Amino acid sequence: xxxxxxxxxxxxxxxxxxxxxxxxxxxxxxxxxxxxxxxxxxxxxxxxxxxxxxxxxxxxxxxxxxxxxxxxxxxxxxxxxxxxxxxxxxxxxxxxxxxxxxxxxxxxxxxxxxxxxxxxxxx
Numbered sequence: 001x002x003x004x005x006x007x008x009x010x011x012x013x014x015x016x017x018x019x020x021x022x023x024x025x026x027x028x029x030x031x032x033x034x035x036x037x038x039x040x041x042x043x044x045x046x047x048x049x050x051x052x053x054x055x056x057x058x059x060x061x062x063x064x065x066x067x068x069x070x071x072x073x074x075x076x077x078x079x080x081x082x083x084x085x086x087x088x089x090x091x092x093x094x095x096x097x098x099x100x101x102x103x104x105x106x107x108x109x110x111x112x113x114x115x116x117x118x119x120x121x122x123x
Contacts, residue, residue, distance in 0.1 A: 007087065008083075008086075008087060010022055010083075011083065011084075011087065018084060018087060020080055020083055020084060022076075022080065024076050026072075030069045030072050030073060033067065033068070033069035034069045034070070034073065037065065037067055037069065037070070038058075038107050038109065041058060041107070042056050042109065047059075050119075051116045051117045051118075051119040052108060052110070052114065052115075052116050052117075053114060053115050053116070053117055054110070054111070054113055054114030054115070055108060055109050055110040055111060055114035055115075055116075056107075056108075056109040057106060057107065057108050057109075058106045058107040058108075059106065060104050060105070060106040061106070062105040062106050062107050063103055063104050063105040077103065079094070081099060081101055082094045082097045082099065085097050085099040
């Protein structure tokens with residue numbers, strides 16, 4: 001039984017929800033740098049308590065952190081957004097895809113026994 005329905009390169013439908021599957025280049029290097037920055041942020045402040053039970057959650061400002069690794073990550077997210085927006089127009093040249101969006105991000109660090117409680121995200 002096949003659960004995914006291919007609809008474009010690296011994109012498939014699962015229960016009518018498009019799922020983008022990508023392998024990003026140099027993710028190990030970027031992840032290592034992000035890990036260092038996150039550990040430093042955890043040392044600087046106690047984080048925020050929103051949906052996390054235990055663990056550490058950053059303020060919702062990760063999207064704007066100034067570093068090469070975060071800039072690279074933002075580029076990956078932007079590319080994924082363009083790829084998904086292109087599904088609506090069947091455009092294959094992402095340079096021709098123009099989409100306006102608002103984005104925010106934060107960091108969750110959960111260790112053994114930590115979790116995020118059920119919650120919703122408005123907007």
